[in-house]
Amino acid sequence: MKKTLLRGLFNVLPLVLSIWLFWSLFESLDEVGNFLFGLVHITELFKGAGFLLILILLFVAGLLFSVSPIAWLYDFVIRQLMRFPFFKTVYSSINDIASLMSSDNKNKNQQTVLVHQANNTYIVGFIMANETPEPLSNALPDGDWVPVLFPLSYQIAGITTLVKREDLTIVDWSFEDAMRYNLTAGISVSAKDKEEKEKEKEKEKQTTDHATNEQK
Structure with a gap:
């Protein structure tokens, strides 16, 4: 019984924690979006409206950063803020992690x-x-x-x-x-390895069943 309980826990726990993490992120971004709605005196439209607003703003920001003058102005502001030691330390750490996770900055030669x-x-x-x-x-x-x-x-x-x-x-x-x-x-x-192993087991099982049926 203990092994069965632990097996259930170890299989369900990653799924539950992943859902909880993404739901917490959704709730946080939704609250920020609703706060922005509140600045222009717009009440909450529906659940998730704030989250959609944040996604739209991020998409617009991505488009703006593809324009040279906007990118230059942003870099100029960052360079000025980097003169402050504490800001430089915090910004550099967060920026390094973001760059590591960004698919645009991944080194193709890794x-x-x-x-x-x-x-x-x-x-x-x-x-x-x-x-x-x-x-x-x-x-x-x-x-x-x-x-x-x-x-x-x-x-x-x-x-x-x-x-x-x-x-x-x-x-x-x-x-x-x-x-x-x-x-x-x-x-x-990896999921690919698991899938290949499952296919091999299924193939072995089918071969064994076929051999057993022929013997009968």
Whole structure:
């Protein structure tokens, strides 16, 4: 009974927490949108109207930032605000996380690699950029050095190590699947892997059933 209860908990908990997280985000954005409606003396139209308003404003902002004068003006304002140390620290941290999550800023050259260790073991890492900053290049011995990220389990942060490209083993593995594997130490597998395993089990079951029917 205990195992059955835990199995139900571990299967239902991720779904419940995910729904709760997205619902909380929806409620928060909806409240902000309704506050903006209130500034122009518009009462709540329907549930979710504030959320739709925020989405529309974000879409309009995206269009505006594609216009050079608007983008230049925004950059100018940010540069002025960056003169304040506290603002610079907070803004830079949030901006780095947003850039990491943005699909527009994803490095198409991200590669999954294996790095050989001294004790004849390998560690999974990721080439995040093809160039090393000039100060580091000047300090390092001659060679083609690239920054390799070794993420820490269940954390955004990780250890960045500079490794010679010739010492890396390129792996034909998608960044998302390899990152998921690394963060969970192999506990989590991709949906594609699960689907393939289920198909294999189903195929084996059909083969076994067919063999059993022929024997009968």
